[in-house]
């Protein structure tokens with residue numbers, strides 16, 4: 001599961017493509033419209049239905065493949081649109097041939113050619129359209145599972161995939177470490193420099209997290225200034241190393257907001273998922289308790305949940321600033 005989320009850039013159609021297609025389509029319709037005018041006044045009932053069919057096809061095609069795409073600034077499939085155009089042309093041509101009483105051979109030759117091209121374009125276009133659709137769905141899924149500010153996963157992702165993760169680890173009897181991080185005295189930054197400065201810090205913290213995690217790890221923005229990290233296949237020792245690395249990097253970093261240099265620290269609570277735990281949520285609770293302990297013990301440190309370390313002897317402190325400092 002990649003930590004940096006984002007679907008491959010959608011290769012849609014350029015404005016030029018759209019304009020070119022719209023022009024071709026309008027010219028084609030214009031020409032047919034002109035031809036059609038030559039047939040008036042309508043003498044037979046058949047011609048009446050032909051007019052109706054022509055109008056409906058024109059409206060539908062115009063709306064779906066020109067207006068709709070122009071308004072959305074992207075054609076959903078030029079080939080599909082061309083296919084539709086050719087089919088439209090073929091049927092209209094058959095209709096006009098009746099009106100003009102053209103030789104049958106010529107009619108079927110021309111309309112047959114148009115129809116075959118229509119199928120080829122349409123089939124190719126439909127493939128591209130379905131590719132476009134699956135890309136769009138994937139992008140929507142990713143954005144619904146991602147925190148807008150930091151780009152980390154959000155709780156929706158956790159709700160959807162945590163059980164799946166646990167099941168796969170359980171099957172392989174692999175460990176899972178859970179780290180709950182919380183920024184220290186973050187409120188001071190908001191109060192002193194404003195919310196926008198706090199946001200800059202949150203983004204940078206998210207970046208530090210991602211830089212220190214493997215592709216198989218999961219980083220979540222859990223709450224306002226709280227981050228949850230899941231480390232599949234990592235025991236507590238490995239988890240503690242990761243937590244301490246992040247704590248050290250946050251403490252050493254200076255964040256910039258306009259002319260202000262911002263420094264702060266982060267605390268962490270760790271717990272290892274035990275396969276006896278019914279829910280991952282229970283492990284998270286233990287990690288949360290350990291985090292509270294870390295705050296109580298002076299912040300800027302990682303504390304292991306009491307089950308893993310009853311005397312809290314494993315808590316590790318890093319001698320860096322313990323208060324959020326703003327200059």
Ligand SMILES: Nc1nc2c(ncn2[C@@H]2O[C@H](COP(=O)(O)OP(=O)(O)OP(=O)(O)O)[C@@H](O)[C@H]2O)c(=O)[nH]1
Pocket residue numbers: 149182183184185186187188190194195196197198199202223224225295
């Ligand atoms: N800029 C910004 N601030 C946020 C966001 N979400 C929550 N906060 C702020 O985070 C701060 C959390 O404050 P507290 O819960 O008192 O925590 P703290 O100041 O870090 O104190 P300790 O946790 O005890 O170290 C509040 O000021 C919230 O407004 C956000 O998305 N952007």
